[in-house]
Amino acid sequence: MLHPRYLRYAKQALFFAFIWLLFGIVYSLLEQGILGRSSFYPSTQNRYDFKSSLLYATTGSFLIGLIHGWLEVSWLSQKFYNKALWVKVVLKSGFYLIFMFLFLTFFTLAINSYRFDASPMSKEVMYGFESFFTTFSFWSVFIYIAFGLVTAMLFAELASYLGPNVFLNFLFGKYHTPKQETRIFMFMDMRSSTTIAEKIGHTKYFELLKDCYADMGNAILETSGEIYQYVGDEIVVTWPEKVGLYRNNWAECFFRITRLFETRNGYYSNKYGSVPFFKAGFHLGLVTTGEIGTLKKEIIYTGDVLNTTARIQAECNTYGKSNLVSEQLIQKMNSKDSLQFTKIAKLHLRGKKELVQLYTLDQSSKTNSI
Incomplete structure (x- = not known):
C-alpha cells in the first residue's frame, strides 16, 4: 500500500x-x-x-x-x-x-x-x-x-x-445530503496552556500554537488522519472507522506526535521557554455528516461521539494520564493488534445512564493485554 x-x-x-x-x-x-x-x-x-x-x-x-x-x-x-x-x-x-x-x-x-x-x-x-x-x-x-x-x-x-478532503467533498457534493458514518475521533489538548500563555504572552503563545500544529502535520498525514477543527489549543482529528483501525492509525498518530515533541524539546525550550505536551481522548461512534450554513458553509459532524470524546479528553487531568481511550474503540480493534491498555475507570456522562469504560494506552508495550 x-x-x-x-x-x-x-x-x-x-x-x-x-x-x-x-x-x-x-x-x-x-x-x-x-x-x-x-x-x-x-x-x-x-x-x-x-x-x-x-x-x-x-x-x-x-x-x-x-x-x-x-x-x-x-x-x-x-x-x-x-x-x-x-x-x-x-x-x-x-x-x-x-x-x-x-x-x-x-x-x-x-x-x-x-x-x-x-x-x-x-x-x-x-x-x-x-x-x-x-x-x-x-x-x-x-x-x-x-x-x-x-x-x-x-x-x-x-x-x-x-483541507483537501473537505474541498473535494464540497466540489462533488458528497455531503450535500447528510450521511451517517462511523468515525474515530481524537481530541488533543495542550497541557497547562493557560499557564504557558500567561508566562510567554498571548502573541508569543499564538506563535507557539502555529509551530505545534505545523509540526503535527506530518504525523496526521502519515496516519491518514483528517483535521476537523482547531479550537484554540485543542485540535480535533478524525478517521473513517476502517482507515483509523488500519494498522492502528489512531494510536500511531498520537505516538508520533508525542515522540515529535520529545525530539523537539530543545527547539521549543530555546524559542518559548516551555515545551508543549498534549493529552488526548479517543472514542468511536456514529455521526451524521453534512453541509451546513448559508453565509459560510462548513461540513460538520453531529452526534454523541463528539461530546463523549471531549469529556474523555477532559478526564486526562483527573487521572493524570496523557491519553484515555473508550472501551467501544478498543473492542473494534483486531485481536492481533500489539498494543497494551490499562483499565482506568468508568465515565458517567451527564444526562445518560450508561457508563463509558476508560483505558489508557501504553505506548512502550508490544502486546495487547485486553
Missing part, C-alpha cells in the same frame, strides 16, 4: 493535472473554432489538424499539470508556508512561468520535429520554432498557460485552507 504522504501527493498532483487537462481541451476546441478547415496556422504556416492538436494539447497539459502539482505539494507549498496568499501567488507564479517557458520551448521543438519528421535541430524544424516564438501565437499560448497556472494555484490554496 502506498505511503499516506505519497498517496496524498499523488491525489493532489492528479487534481492539478486534471485542471490543466481541462484547459488543454478547451484550448483545442477554441483553436478548432477559429481555424475551421484550415490546414495551416496563418501566422506561422506550420501544419494544423484538429486530432493532432487535441492530442498534443491534452498530453502536454496533463504532463504540465502533473509536474506542477508534484512540485507544488511536495516542495513549494512547504517553502512558502508562512507567506501571505498574494506573496505565494506572485513568487510561485514567477517560478512556474520560467518553468513553463522552458517546457513550452522543448515541447514545441518536439512537436515540430514529429510533424516534419526531422531532427529537432534541422533547418525546417528550427524555422517553424522561430516563426512560432516571434509571433503573437506564442504569447497567446503563454498567456493562456499563465491563466491556467494561476487558476490551478488558487484552487490549490483554497483546498489548503479548507
